[in-house]
Amino acid sequence: MKAKQNTFKRRTMLYIPGNNPAMLQQGSVYGADGILLDLEDAVALNQKDAARILVSHMMQYVSYEGCEVTVRVNHIDTPFGLEDLKQMVPLQPDALRLPKVETVDEIKRIIDVIEEIENEHQLQHDQMKVHVMIETALGVQNVFDIAGYSPRIDAISIGGQDLAADMQLVKANDGIGIDYARKQIVMAAKAHKIDVFDTVYVDVEDEDGLREEAEYIKKLGFTGKAIINPRQIEIVNEVFTPTEQEIRKAVKIVKAFERNKAEGIGVFAVDGKMVDAPVVQRAIRVLEMADIELESL
């Protein structure tokens, strides 16, 4: 069964601690494309019950319209994970984010539990999407099979902090140690035609460093990036939004493609550069990211 098509932009996903009422009630006003209501690492072990109940009430009260709502639950093998699923699945957020997935057997086990809960509540299996987090070396090695396990998995993400710890990296801030993992995860996502999110940038004071990292991961092929502070949103959104120059170029290419297609020409030149199908495809993607409909050209 194919999961519901995603209709949100996914440049930025803002983590919101699940036990913080002030941030939960304002979640969608910061300008992120999505919010990640976090029941996992952002919540103290003795407040898991409080966070779960608070997120549950907030989701039923606050309108997060225009913002993709994802809940990050605890891993199913922790004392908290199963209860998270029991409480969150019936609420059907846009997506559930599953941390530290390492094997296909594990994702199968978790999705089976999700679908059992959905059955108990007479809910369809094709509405709420599943996002898988890869945060260990074993997960990186298995990411292609994990990402392809179920059609309701429509995004994967890399958890850089946990991965660096798992790899026993002492200095992790420059991203060198997780670079292979980033590329492997992007390739797995592209092979399955699903989205892929980068890890957080932990130094909220370092805006230049954030921009540099966002530009780098955009070049790698990431769809967007997780954010830990609202002040990081504008920078990442800007990096992932096409510039005026990029839009003009894309419009030129798509218009030239339409003209040439009518004459049966598949390869042509725009401003002295060869244009073929993949170039047109990239130009169309630029226009989509800029919210420009092809019919309007």
Add this chain to the structure above:
Amino acid sequence: MNLKVKAQAGSFESSDVLIMIEPVESGSGRIIELKSIVMQQFGDDLLAQIHADLDNFDVRDVRVIVNDKGALPPTVSARLETALKRSAQVQSGTLS
């Protein structure tokens, strides 16, 4: 709901509410002590909401101490539910 021990949930942070629950003898009724930074504007609404939530959990006899820092209704309900479950020792999926 059968309350067993003193319990609390929430915090003194802005937009939150700290709720303390204390079991009392059967027949004592509800003793609600309410402090709020928006007492004048929303005190009556807050009290009505706490009574309605206690009705939902079928709690007749209890002392509830509420210190509100401008919480929205879902936060008040969530903190009260958490404190009641902790008091009844029926909370699950957490460490104490």
